[in-house]
Amino acid sequence: SAAEKGGWPSFMKKEISEEPEAVAKTLLGRSHDGAVTLPELDSLHDVLGEINRVVVIACGTAAYAGMLGKYAIEAWARIPVDVELSHEFRYRDPVLDGRTLVVSVSQSGETMDTLMAVKYAAQHGARTLSICNTQGSTIPRESDAVLYTHAGPEVAVASTKAFVAQVTALYLLGLHLAQRRGTLDGAHVAAQLTELQNLPDKLDQVVESASSRIAELAHWMSDTQSVLFLGRHVGYPVALEGALKLKELAYIHAEGFAAGELKHGPIALIEPGQIVFVIVPSPRDPSSLHPKVVSNIQEIRARGARVIAIAEIGDVAVVPFADEVIRIPFAAPLFEPLLAVVPLHIFGMELAMAKGLDVDQPRNLAKSVTVE
């Protein structure tokens, strides 16, 4: 109803505006004096010292959050992480034992594919942790432990604020594991926590600054038949998420690619007028992939692509090569995707609106898929 939307035209618009708060609330009370405190994981204390592998299982947007979790957990806790779609996982006799931590990620906590994968993992000796947004739902009840995201109820079918909350929770898990296993010292943990805590203000800035320009772009593109998304490293899952949003909301063909993979096939798709969103890494980081991504932009531009870059404020190097630049504030590399994803959420919504579609209830989709 209109009252539930609190004056917003759609749940989706409301929920995108709540992305900063979703991160803030997921962080709330979970650190003290520069250290992560997650009493929810106490029951796994011994296990977390012994595991030699993490497997993240999820579907849809939650699986892309899982991919970002992989980058952070491996970087900080030095534990190998696999990310798998729940419905693929349990049908291929996966290798599991008591040293495997299976982390499920689900907004609803009711996705049947993920639930069945969690049960399968437990039956095969793995320990299970649920990252979930819905208190008391089935997947947390079937898991050894649960780390709730606090994004608040998400009503629009396509997930937005739950995604940034899931990434936040996975990053907290990564820092918790790093503390438990001594792979990061206190100062490093504190520095990453500060990055996380700075995100809500930066997210506010993105929602504030990007919305109207993106709405204009979406109107201008309302006849577009296909959109590509390129990203590298943590920009890659963001590209996949941007593409999924366009499929779900605007019913147009969209694909996300790892920018390095372009030359191995996808570049053949580029023809004059093809719209390509590119998530550009920060140029400030010494190990940055920025020059490589800028050269990818040049390659597709030379073939006629229209490039919309998502780039850091102050990144001037990208300007001559992009048709449009959407700016995000500076964040350390692992934290950029939480900022870069917001313009893509807004774009999916605005393009659907420009086409006159129902952004909250896209055709053929359900908020929680409780069948296999």
Ligand code: G6P
């Ligand atoms: C459905 C929704 C997606 C969501 C996926 C996983 O397919 O349309 O937006 O990402 O389920 O849902 P979950 O509740 O498990 O996060």
